[in-house]
Amino acid sequence: MDFAQDITEITSRPHAIAARRRVLYPADPRAWTARPVTFYNRTVTLSNHSRRVAACVLAAVTGAVLMTSPAAAATYAGECGAGYRVVNSAPIGRLGTVFLAYSSASGKNCVIAKRHRAGSRVVIEAGLGVHPVGPHWPAYQGDRFTSYAGPVRLAAAGRCVDWMGRISGVEGGKRRTNCG
Numbered sequence: 273m274d275f276a277q278d279i280t281e282i283t284s285r286p287h288a289i290a291a292r293r294r295v296l297y298p299a300d301p302r303a304w305t306a307r308p309v310t311f312y313n314r315t316v317t318l319s320n321h322s323r324r325v326a327a328c329v330l331a332a333v334t335g336a337v338l339m340t341s342p343a344a345a346a347t348y349a350g351e352c353g354a355g356y357r358v359v360n361s362a363p364i365g366r367l368g369t370v371f372l373a374y375s376s377a378s379g380k381n382c383v384i385a386k387r388h389r390a391g392s393r394v395v396i397e398a399g400l401g402v403h404p405v406g407p408h409w410p411a412y413q414g415d416r417f418t419s420y421a422g423p424v425r426l427a428a429a430g431r432c433v434d435w436m437g438r439i440s441g442v443e444g445g446k447r448r449t450n451c452g
Contacts, residue, residue, distance in 0.1 A: 352382035352423045364444035370437025379429030384422030385437025396421040403432040
């Protein structure tokens with residue numbers, strides 16, 4: 273239907289307008305009557321229209337809260353091997369965590385970049401170097417992984433290290449830390 277046909281229908285059939293109005297605004301007085309509702313031990317009187325609006329607002333707020341809830345945090349599970357303990361960590365945006373572990377027996381640092389939740393393959397990178405790191409990481413691993421990149425190990429006893437983790441282009445990590 274085009275605009276001219278709509279105008280012709282409305283002017284030739286005024287009852288069509290009334291029918292559309294009844295759909296939007298029911299003529300039944302019970303549809304607009306106020307009914308008491310108990311909310312937090314208080315009785316409030318709401319019409320059906322107000323109830324629908326309140327239900328829509330509640331659904332929107334609940335959806336927003338659920339969508340912004342943080343994912344389960346990534347945890348270190350000994351990926352660097354026996355004798356390594358986590359000495360530092362940093363978030364990788366909202367996607368994961370990068371962990372720096374150290375073994376006092378070997379004097380080596382170890383880095384892993386881990387997603388909060390394993391899933392389809394994405395680019396995950398882990399890098400480690402003695403401070404200051406230039407344009408290339410001396411110890412590096414990066415590829416498409418489902419869960420984590422690493423372990424990346426480097427002997428740096430008594431020296432400051434720079435370390436990073438990157439997931440899908442989002443980077444986390446620290447510079448000039450764990451000196452000693």
